[in-house]
Amino acid sequence: xxxxxxxxxxxxxxxxxxxxxxxxxxxxxxxxxxxxxxxxxxxxxxxxxxxxxxxxxxxxxxxxxxxxxxxxxxxxxxxxxxxxxxxxxxxxxxxxxxxxxxxxxxxxxxxxxxxxxxxxxxxxxxxxxxxxxxxxxxxxxxxxxxxxxxxxxxxxxxxxxxxxxxxxxxxxxxxxxxxxxxxxxxxxxxxxxxxxxxx
Numbered sequence: 532x533x534x535x536x537x538x539x540x541x542x543x544x545x546x547x548x549x550x551x552x553x554x555x556x557x558x559x560x561x562x563x564x565x566x567x568x569x570x571x572x573x574x575x576x577x578x579x580x581x582x583x584x585x586x587x588x589x590x591x592x593x594x595x596x597x598x599x600x601x602x603x604x605x606x607x608x609x610x611x612x613x614x615x616x617x618x619x620x621x622x623x624x625x626x627x628x629x630x631x632x633x634x635x636x637x638x639x640x641x642x643x644x645x646x647x648x649x650x651x652x653x654x655x656x657x658x659x660x661x662x663x664x665x666x667x668x669x670x671x672x673x674x675x676x677x678x679x680x681x682x683x684x685x686x687x688x689x690x691x692x693x694x695x696x697x698x699x700x701x702x703x704x705x706x707x708x709x710x711x712x713x714x715x716x717x718x719x720x721x722x723x724x725x726x727x728x729x730x
Contacts, residue, residue, distance in 0.1 A: 562677040563588045563686065563727065566625060576629065581640070583629035584672050584687040584725065588620075590680065594729045595619060599626055599644045602724045603659075607717030613642045616655035620729075624648030628687055628725040633658060644725070661721070667692045671700040675707070680729050685709050687725040692718065 566585040568576070576583045588597070600615035625647045633639040643656040672687040685706050692698045698718060705712040716722045 559589065559677050561590050561594075561680045563626070563673075563680060563684065564677045565672055580629035580631045582670055582689060583627065586626040586672075586686055587623070588626065588680075588729075589623050590620065590729060592622065594680070596730045597624075597626070597646055597648075597727060598730070599628075599646055599725070599727045601628070601642055601644060601657075602726060604716045604719070604722040604724070606720065607714065607722075613659055613723065614644055614655045614657040616644055616646060616653050618646045618648070618651065618653035620646070621649035626686070626727060630689065642723070659723075661691065667694070667698050669698050669700050673706045674703050678706075683726050683728045685724055685726055688722060690716075690719040690722040693720050694718070 563586050566587045568585060572585075576585070596617055597620050598615065598617040601613040603610050603613050625645075627643070627645040627647075629643050631641050631643075633641050638660050639658050640661045641656055641658050643654060645652060645654040647653075668689065668691055670687070670689040673685065678684060678686070688701050690698070690701070701715055702712065705715050
């Protein structure tokens with residue numbers, strides 16, 4: 532439990548450091564973009580998280596809230612959500628998705644999502660059992676430079692496969708049109724998708 536608390540504090544520290552840097556002002560309007568982290572921020576994240584994805588967003592005044600959640604799929608079928616949070620936003624901010632093992636010898640992995648905007652941070656987390664033996668892991672984020680905000684977007688993925696065959700990351704087509712490329716998830720035993728919706 533202390534490790535989880537420590538991890539949460541470090542994530543908030545990274546958010547605070549990033550929030551002090553006003554590089555978001557040059558982002559295109561109504562977009563989500565892979566964040567350009569400083570070396571220090573990358574070191575903090577890599578020392579506390581097994582995997583992490585950080586995104587900047589820049590929206591018009593009419594967007595007042597963002598919801599971020601992680602969906603879980605087994606062999607291509609949606610089985611539920613791992614975690615979900617919503618918070619009010621003010622124009623610019625940051626989204627973070629990270630995973631970390633709760634203990635060295637444990638199969639428990641903590642999934643954490645955070646939203647930071649206008650000096651306010653919302654964080655949600657949940658633990659998942661992930662059997663690590665003989666599992667291939669691929670992960671990635673939306674390969675497009677700047678993602679225009681639309682409905683329920685896919686921002687990142689972490690996929691596990693016990694297949695002996697080589698597994699590849701999800702295609703760009705999957706990110707731009709998930710509904711018509713959902714079959715890509717069938718090649719993984721378990722897949723986690725980070726999604727977001729701006730309102």
